Amino acid sequence: MSGERNVMVGNLMRYGGLMVGVFLLAFLMTGKGSVKAPESNQYESMVQERQQRGKAIAGYISKYAIDPMLAGADERDMVLGAMVSAAKAKNKDVLYATITTKKGLIVADTDKGAIGKTHSLPEGAKPLGVKTELAQTLKSAKLGNYYDVAAGIMLGETKIGEVHVGLKAVEEPPPAAAPSVSKKWILIALVLGVVGVFAISMFSHGATAPASGVSVVNTSTIEELKGEEETLMKRVADAKRDEESRREKLEALKRELGDITTQVQARQNELAQMGTINTTGVGEGLDALRGEAKNLEKRIEDLRSTEKVLTSSVQSKKQEQTGLEQKLQQAQTDAQTQTAAKQEYSEVSQRIDTKKREELSLTMRIVSKRREEIAISQRLEAKRKEEIELMRKAEELKKRSGQPR
DSSP, X not given: OXXXXXXXXXXXXXXXXXXXXXXXXXXXXXXXXXXXXXXXXXXXXXXXXXXXXXXXXXXXXXXXXXXXXXXXXXXXXXXXXXXXXXXXXXXXXXXXXXXXXXXXXXXXXXXXXXXXXXXXXXXXXXXXXXXSEEEEEEEEXXXXXXXXXXXXXXXXXXXXXXXXXXXXXXXXXXXXXXXXXXXXXXXXXXXXXXXXXXXHHHHOSSOOOOOOOOOOOOOHHHHHHHHHHXXXXXXXXXXXXXXXXXXXXXXXXXXXXXXXXXXXXXXXXXXHHHTTXXXXXHHHHHHHHHHHHHHHHHHHHHHHHHHHHHHHXXXXXXXXXXHHHHHHXXXXXXXXXXXXXXXXXXXXXXXXXXXXXXXXXHHHHHHHHHHHHHHHHHHHHHHHHXXXXXXXXXXXXXXHHTOOO
């Protein structure tokens, strides 16, 4: 009997704290006002992360926009247009991207209709001024809440233009109000607490401490991110190999063009020395030149076919990368609840951003190769005109020598 009484007393002492805790919780829940969920730190962190991403995009564009800004209008518009289009296509949070001259003239914009107009600051925005970068939180009827990130295009200490990138704002979580509890439910909770304590003390033969839960950090998100990073690295490596193959083909085309130029020069020298001599050799030389020109045209057609395949491959890779970015965004949402995995996730995201910049650089280099191909085609057209001129001179020589055409 005394043993059971001791057990009851022990249980009352052990679980008395539970009853007191229930009472205090109910008392606090009846207090005035509402309690906000502690989400402000997490929200501020998300805001800073998105603005830092906007600064990285604007800074990257401003860095690689220096040379195009100093080039001719056609090259400038084509390269800068490709840069702003890629910035918006590869980042779903980007609302717009704009590049202006020092005087505020828009030379590239994701909205094609704005090109050539004077850039005006959004309502409530401050000018960049002498700063190299500036991030502002703005609101408009069209875009709602958004962030405008500006970066200067600097040539040494001189600003020659500006980059403006708009990003969607992070939604601010609403305050969570604590539910109110009436006095009636407080009394019920107290009665149930007392009854529960006595029931446990009467029927339990011994109290066992509840097993403490072990929090396990799920590493599947990190593994998925690493896999996506490896896939993206493979895509970049493939693009580099394609670009190298294209460069080799262009070099071969240049050599062939040089050979034809040499041959045309030799034919011109022969024609100058022939005078009224038999022109049969000139005709044979022209036939050989025509054959070589046809071969060169076939090579150019093959190169253009290869370019179409390469362009299709790049588009396919862009679609795959968009899928990867969507998965990465989902992984980011999951990783926000895992403090142990946050640091590694940030590092993987930075490496993926680096790969994106490499791909954009490759795209710019491919555009440069296309311009080089156009220049070669123009030189080939000039050589064809020289061939026509040679034929005309050969006809004149035939007339002088009295030979039939």
